[in-house]
Each structure stands twice: as C-alpha cells, then as structure tokens.
Amino acid sequence: MPETSIYLHIPFCVHRCAYCDFNTYAGQEALIPAYIEALIREIESVAARRPDSLPAHSIFFGGGTPSLVPTRHLRAIMDALRQAFALTESIEATLEANPGTVTAQSLAEMRAAGLNRLSFGVQSANPGELRLLERAHDFFDVIQSVQWARQAGFERLNLDLIYGLPEQSLENWQNSVKRIRDLAPDHISMYGLTLEHGTPFGRWAARGLLPIPDPDLSAEMYEWAAEYLASSGYAQYEISNWALPSQESRHNLQYWRNLPYFGFGAGAHGSIDGLRYSNVLRIKTYIDRLTPPCSTPAYPLSPATVNQNRPSLREAMQETMMLGLRLVSEGVSDTAFRTRFGIGIREAFPNEVDELTSLGLLEWHSDALRLTPRARLIGNQVFMRFVGD
Ligand code: SF4
Known part of the structure; x- marks a missing residue:
C-alpha cells in the first residue's frame, strides 16, 4: 500500500461566514475538549484494528478554524498520530489558520508540536471585501500572522484568496494578489466564489439582493493572476493552486492522485483500501458515538462512520480522471493508470479522449493526459464528460 495521508476535521469557528458551506x-x-478526546479515541480505535503501523507522509488539520484549538490539544493529537502511524521523517503537517486567531506564542507551540506548514485563509487584502465576506481579520492581521509564523520556524506557508466577489473590481483583485505575493509565501491558492445553496450568500443572490459576480470578469481575474504569479516564479500545478519549486501541497496531491487517506473528525471523509467513507456531521453526535462503550466496525471504519461505499472499477477510473485532470501540469499518467486498472486511459475512455482532444480541451504531454490552458476555466465541464456513462 502506498504511503497514506491523514485529514483531521476541526469543525469550530468563531462566526459562520455568510458564504461558507463547510461542516463547521x-x-x-465549549465542546472543544470533549471533541479532541473523541478525535483521539477515533484515531486509536482505527489504528487498534490494523495489525501493522501504516506509513503516513502528510497530515492536514482542516476546518472550520483549527487555529482556535488550544495548542496543548494539537500536541495531544500529534502524539496520538505518532503512536498510531509510522510518520515519515519528512512528513508534511499542515494546519489551517485564520489570521487574527494566532499569536507568536501559539505558533511557536504548534511548531514545537510537529506542525511544519500553515495555510492562512486570507481571502482578500481589501477591507470592504473582508467585511462583505464577514471575515474577522484585516490585512494587518495577515502581515502580523505571517511574520510570527516565520519567527516560529514555519518555512512553508500557503495563503488563500477568493476572486469573483460581488462588486469586486479587477483593480482591487490585482491589489490583493500583489500584496499576497509581496509576503512571499511558497504556496498560493485562489478560489472563485461559489454561491452555495443553503448559505446566506446563496439565499441573498437568489432573491436578487447580492449582485451576482460577472463570469467574464471572474475569468479575467483568474487569467491575470495566473500570468502574474507565473511571472513571479510560481508554477500553477492545479486549477486553483500555485507553488514555488517543490513546494506543492503533498497532502492535496494525495487527493488529486486518488491515493489513500484517512479522515478523522465530524464530517471527515476517508478513502482506504478502495473504500470511501464519511463520518457523522454534528459535533455532539460525533462525541456521543466515540464515548465508550463504542461500536467496533471493521477496519478502516470508526464508530463515527455513517456512510461507506466501494466504488466499482469503472467508478474508480472515472474518479481518477476527474481528480487527476485538476493537476494542470502533471495530468493523469497513462502508465500509472494502466498499472492501477490494467488498461490505458484511451482504452477506458475512447470517445471522451478523442472528443475532448479534438476540441482542444485535453492534450497528451509525453505519457500524461492533461487539460489545455484554455480548458482550465471550464475544467468542470471537461471532468463531467468522464462520468457520463
Ligand atoms: S472561517 Fe472559514 S470555515 Fe469558518 S465559517 Fe468562515 S469560511 Fe467557513
């Protein structure tokens, strides 16, 4: 089995932002201590049902706002992971943090606990846009947090931005990207705003109260930023992600390469030994399910698992294409596909590959199939062709 990755979900936020549809x-x-105890119990319960210690090469604390968790709890989780898994020496251990929720001391303690990469949800450098997004920080918090992180010894930093906001001008967007670049992170993620059903943003937009972002302007923002970051030395390796050389997120590459990962915590998803599974969403139910006496489902499931399914061979091939084509430079290797599924990409998807290459949306690059640059903005439409049957 290849090295695994470990995702830990921390579903706590100070305030629920109006555009967010995450499980938070x-x-x-007040439930944080009980939640952390449950999380550690879940890790131990899954590890106890596996005879050998699995090698793991990335850990990701996502949320929610993991930086709200007191560092003594983060240390306890890291200790539990060291007991349960054979963590590789060069492990990548990332924590998502909101600027304004960290201090110089908390960051130093996180680094001492074994975390070595931070992902800050910056979203914008513009005060009006941050207000619209209901974010609690301002850009000075970002500058301060980045400075403290470096002082604490974090060499690897990702900064997240959102484009396509209501009433966002190209100029404001360019200013945000430049200010982020000036902070010299090794990794930058840029996501287009999506108006999710069930969120206040989604409801306001449906009632005409929120000016819907102009898709042409959003495309222009994306293309400008891609060129700007390329000229600053950042290589785009995924539709929404840019990195300095060798600084790609190992954890996220694991997802896009459709490789195994464990999911711990409320609402976390995992994919191990060909089985996909997910946990109960609500914090209290999650804690209850992990309060002894617990059920003991078969490995790799835990007492918190509520959904599981084993994709068929065809579904696994479709997933591999949908995920791997997000890697705009690497694409999906035909050799790796053949090793995994016993047939090549073109044999598995003859019509899709022929049609999309003749439309100029996919291209072969040595042994890999990948999106063409002009297909990056309509990636979802290309991916959907691979799940058409
Ligand atoms: S801080 Fe992040 S995870 Fe929390 S509500 Fe806002 S957008 Fe969602």
Whole structure:
C-alpha cells in the first residue's frame, strides 16, 4: 500500500461566514475538549484494528478554524498520530489558520508540536471585501500572522484568496494578489466564489439582493493572476493552486492522485483500501458515538462512520480522471493508470479522449493526459464528460 495521508476535521469557528458551506459551527467552543478526546479515541480505535503501523507522509488539520484549538490539544493529537502511524521523517503537517486567531506564542507551540506548514485563509487584502465576506481579520492581521509564523520556524506557508466577489473590481483583485505575493509565501491558492445553496450568500443572490459576480470578469481575474504569479516564479500545478519549486501541497496531491487517506473528525471523509467513507456531521453526535462503550466496525471504519461505499472499477477510473485532470501540469499518467486498472486511459475512455482532444480541451504531454490552458476555466465541464456513462 502506498504511503497514506491523514485529514483531521476541526469543525469550530468563531462566526459562520455568510458564504461558507463547510461542516463547521459557531458558538460551540465549549465542546472543544470533549471533541479532541473523541478525535483521539477515533484515531486509536482505527489504528487498534490494523495489525501493522501504516506509513503516513502528510497530515492536514482542516476546518472550520483549527487555529482556535488550544495548542496543548494539537500536541495531544500529534502524539496520538505518532503512536498510531509510522510518520515519515519528512512528513508534511499542515494546519489551517485564520489570521487574527494566532499569536507568536501559539505558533511557536504548534511548531514545537510537529506542525511544519500553515495555510492562512486570507481571502482578500481589501477591507470592504473582508467585511462583505464577514471575515474577522484585516490585512494587518495577515502581515502580523505571517511574520510570527516565520519567527516560529514555519518555512512553508500557503495563503488563500477568493476572486469573483460581488462588486469586486479587477483593480482591487490585482491589489490583493500583489500584496499576497509581496509576503512571499511558497504556496498560493485562489478560489472563485461559489454561491452555495443553503448559505446566506446563496439565499441573498437568489432573491436578487447580492449582485451576482460577472463570469467574464471572474475569468479575467483568474487569467491575470495566473500570468502574474507565473511571472513571479510560481508554477500553477492545479486549477486553483500555485507553488514555488517543490513546494506543492503533498497532502492535496494525495487527493488529486486518488491515493489513500484517512479522515478523522465530524464530517471527515476517508478513502482506504478502495473504500470511501464519511463520518457523522454534528459535533455532539460525533462525541456521543466515540464515548465508550463504542461500536467496533471493521477496519478502516470508526464508530463515527455513517456512510461507506466501494466504488466499482469503472467508478474508480472515472474518479481518477476527474481528480487527476485538476493537476494542470502533471495530468493523469497513462502508465500509472494502466498499472492501477490494467488498461490505458484511451482504452477506458475512447470517445471522451478523442472528443475532448479534438476540441482542444485535453492534450497528451509525453505519457500524461492533461487539460489545455484554455480548458482550465471550464475544467468542470471537461471532468463531467468522464462520468457520463
Ligand atoms: S472561517 Fe472559514 S470555515 Fe469558518 S465559517 Fe468562515 S469560511 Fe467557513
């Protein structure tokens, strides 16, 4: 089995932002200690049902706002992971943090606990846009957090931005990208705003209260930023992600290469030994399910698992294409595909490959099939062709 990755979900936020549809809850911080105990129990319970210690090469604390968790709890989780897995010496251990929720001391303690990469949700450098997004920080918090992170010894930093905001001008967007670049992170993620059903943003937009972002302007923002970052030495390796040489997110590459990962925590997803599974969403139910006496489902499931399915061979091939084509430079290697599934990409998807290459949306690059630059903005439409049957 290849080296695995470990995702840990921390579903706590100070405030629920109006555009967010993640599994996260505000005002439940009193449950953090019980939640962490449950999370450690879940890790131990899964590890106990596996005879050998699995090698793991990346850890990702996502949320929610993992930086809200007191560092003594983060240390306890890292200790539990060291007991349960054979963590590789060069492990990448990332924590998502919101600027304004960290201090010089908390960052130093996180680094001492074994975390070595931070991902800050910056979203914008513009005060009005941050207000619209209901984010609690301003750009000075970002500058301060980045400075403290470096002082604490974090060499690897990702900064996230969102484009295509209501009433966002190209100029404001360019200013955000430049200010982020000036902070010299080794990794930058840029996501287009999506108006998710069930969020306040989604409801306001449906009632005509929120000016819907102009798709042409969003495309222009994306293309400008891609060129600007390329000229600053950042290589685009995924539709929404740019990195300095060798600084790609190992954890996210694991997902896009459709390789195995464990998911721990409320609402976390995992994919191990060909089985996909996910946990119960609500914090309290999650804690209850992990309060002894617990059930003991078969490995790799845990007492918190509520969904599981084993994709068929065809579905696994489709997933591999949908995920791998997001890697705009690497694409999907035909050799790796053949090793895994016993047939090549063109044999598995003859019509899709012929049609999309003749339309100029996919191209072969040595042994890999990948998106052409002009297909990057309509990637989802290309991916959907691979799940058409
Ligand atoms: S801080 Fe992040 S995870 Fe929390 S509500 Fe806002 S967008 Fe969602």
